[in-house]
Amino acid sequence: MNDVIEPVSATLAERAKLALGKRNLVFIGLMGAGKSAIGRLTAQALGIPFVDSDHEIERVSRMTISDLFARYGEDEFRALETRVLKRLLRTGPRVVSTGGGAYINERSRRQIKRGGLTIWLNAELDVLWERVNKRDTRPLLKTENPKQTLENLMRARYPIYAEADLTVMSRDVNKETMVEDVLTAVIDFRKVPNDE
Numbered sequence: 001m002n003d004v005i006e007p008v009s010a011t012l013a014e015r016a017k018l019a020l021g022k023r024n025l026v027f028i029g030l031m032g033a034g035k036s037a038i039g040r041l042t043a044q045a046l047g048i049p050f051v052d053s054d055h056e057i058e059r060v061s062r063m064t065i066s067d068l069f070a071r072y073g074e075d076e077f078r079a080l081e082t083r084v085l086k087r088l089l090r091t092g093p094r095v096v097s098t099g100g101g102a103y104i105n106e107r108s109r110r111q112i113k114r115g116g117l118t119i120w121l122n123a124e125l126d127v128l129w130e131r132v133n134k135r136d137t138r139p140l141l142k143t144e145n146p147k148q149t150l151e152n153l154m155r156a157r158y159p160i161y162a163e164a165d166l167t168v169m170s171r172d173v174n175k176e177t178m179v180e181d182v183l184t185a186v187i188d189f190r191k192v193p194n195d196e
């Protein structure tokens with residue numbers, strides 16, 4: 001039984017907005033997957049507010065993510081990330097893009113699961129690498145072999161990201177196509193085929 005009656009001519013974005021209701025849509029996934037970029041465009045399409053947890057962390061701390069890691073270390077960064085996420089997820093609907101490690105941290109993961117519908121932007125190593133190697137803003141990749149580091153993070157993190165409610169493959173298509181895939185995934189969430 002479908003208890004939401006959709007207008008026949010509703011656009012993809014309107015239908016996704018209806019399906020989302022008051023929930024937040026939370027982007028998770030590895031560095032370079034497009035959480036920040038696609039999250040922002042998805043919020044625009046849905047006509048709801050967008051927040052990026054890294055951006056919010058930088059705003060409240062008045063420091064860059066790199067400086068936070070360098071001065072206080074990853075553990076302090078994670079503690080701040082948990083606090084910021086808790087606040088950002090309090091009201092909905094919003095699109096919330098998280099940093100790649102947020103969902104891996106147990107306390108933040110609990111907040112995120114409680115705080116909305118989760119969407120994992122899954123991606124292959126080469127796609128991520130092409131995107132992240134252009135910038136040096138990611139402290140975890142300041143290693144001797146950053147591509148290997150990224151691969152190690154994939155191995156460790158993908159089984160955890162896979163707990164997300166929705167998964168969309170991030171690939172080299174234009175960003176509008178990515179947004180369409182995201183909106184379709186939201187609409188299709190828990191849709192039961194007619195013959196089941």
Ligand SMILES: Nc1ncnc2c1ncn2[C@@H]1O[C@H](COP(=O)(O)OP(=O)(O)O)[C@@H](O)[C@H]1O
Pocket residue numbers: 029030031032033034035036037038131132170171172173174175178
């Ligand atoms: N589908 C896409 N096609 C091409 N470039 C993309 C795509 N998605 C994201 N990007 C680019 O890849 C880079 C990393 O994306 P970003 O949103 O910062 O990822 P994340 O927040 O997951 O680390 C940005 O320069 C962004 O514009």
Ligand SMILES: O=C(O)C1=C[C@@H](OP(=O)(O)O)[C@@H](O)[C@H](O)C1
Pocket residue numbers: 029030031032035036054065098099100101102137138139140
């Ligand atoms: O994967 C991670 O642990 C991190 C990802 C970054 O965010 P993006 O995934 O948006 O790059 C940022 O939060 C920080 O550098 C740590």
Ligand SMILES: [Mg+2]
Pocket residue numbers: 035036037054097098099
């Ligand atoms: Mg980001």
